[in-house]
Amino acid sequence: MADCNSDTLTAADALIDLALAEDLQQLGDLTSQATVPADRDASVDVVARESGRLSGVVLMERVYAALCRREGRDEGVVRVAVHVEDGSLLEPGTIVATVTGPIQLLLTGERIALNFLIHLSGIASKTAEFVKRSEGSGAVILDTRKTLPGYRLLHKYAVRCGGGVNHRMGLFDGMLIKDNHLAARGNSSVADAVIAAREFLAAKSLDLPVEVEVDTLEQLRDALAAKPEIVLLDNMKPSQLQAAVALRNDLAPETRLEASGGVNLETISCIAGTGVDRVSIGAITHSAPALDLGYDWPWKK
Structure with missing residues (x-):
């Protein structure tokens, strides 16, 4: 596993906050608030659709922790279980992580978490091809x-x-x-x-x-x-x-x-x-x- 040092995580936190601000502004996720009961929970798997090299799963917990803070919720209300570490090879169908918590929050953070994951994994995968x-x-x-x-x-x-x-x-x-x-x-x-x-x-x-x-x-x-x-x-x-x-x-x-x-x-x-x-x-x-x-x-x- 590559080292994700404190400076890198600090840079990531700033980008996560920016991403949340872009998506939510002052009103939040209107669609999820309107259509999904606030007290309904679920677990969702994060799955690879193609072969490659993983990078960015280390950020998923930070995305949801930042979202919870922004929404005034306990950070522990969303739990991220990582099954595959960054740097690992992926095959189609590999379950990378499982996210559990209120469905409203899971939906709100989905695109932001995936944006980091697919972008960084793309870089890792292209690098691995050259290597x-x-x-x-x-x-x-x-x-x-x-x-x-x-x-x-x-x-x-x-x-x-x-x-x-x-x-x-x-x-x-x-x-x-x-x-x-x-x-x-x-x-x-x-x-x-x-x-x-x-x-x-x-x-x-x-x-x-x-x-x-x-x-x-x-x-x-x-x-x-x-x-x-x-x-x-x-x-x-x-x-x-x-x-x-x-x-x-x-x-x-x-x-x-x-x-x-x-x-x-x-x-x-x-x-x-x-x-x-x-x-x-x-x-x-x-x-x-x-x-x-x-x-x-x-x-x-």
Whole structure:
């Protein structure tokens, strides 16, 4: 199971409160109030409709706890029994969790709980596909900063649920010199930019790795003179990636190489097999389709 740390849960709580405010505003769930007796209880199973990787079930109890607080009810009036942990493989028909309590509350929270579950499970499932297709290469699958505002910690949690590895969380916790930084410097030397970055970090007493993006083998040769911790190889063909690995092995074997750009499920095996250490993929967060999960109500069985 991937670690869902306190920062991630805090970010989730803010999004849950926002979701409840969007759905309920001041009047609440009018349809459920009008059509379902307030004293009627039920149990409903949360079921996978398709194969994939689970992420987000850890949030279900928090959704209903927040809903109960908003409605002035005891948080314990809705109970969530989790049967399958985040990070687990799912098959159609897998019962992920069972939710028990007043039907009005169960109905009110249904869409919000499922929105988190299908979105995060979609990211975990897409990540798992990339991980599977890169097996045996030694390359790890990384995410990027291409995430929705407010969702970054949850998206990166979902990536971990799928077997991927997190890149930097933001601009504050990593040094990545990109092509625009190099162009803005007006200096063609990649090595000089790496040296400048190291000097800045030393002055700030920050112990962070320096990563730099290159587009050509000539830039890579220049960068390796400064021995950055990581070089990002942007949009290189597999033959170029293989040449880059050979050049790295010769000049700075301690530097890790990261491939990015043009990576999809058809190309990942070839890219990962070139000998690079890492492959970063924005699509696992910004383009992952939702995984189909739903509530199986007892009266529909």
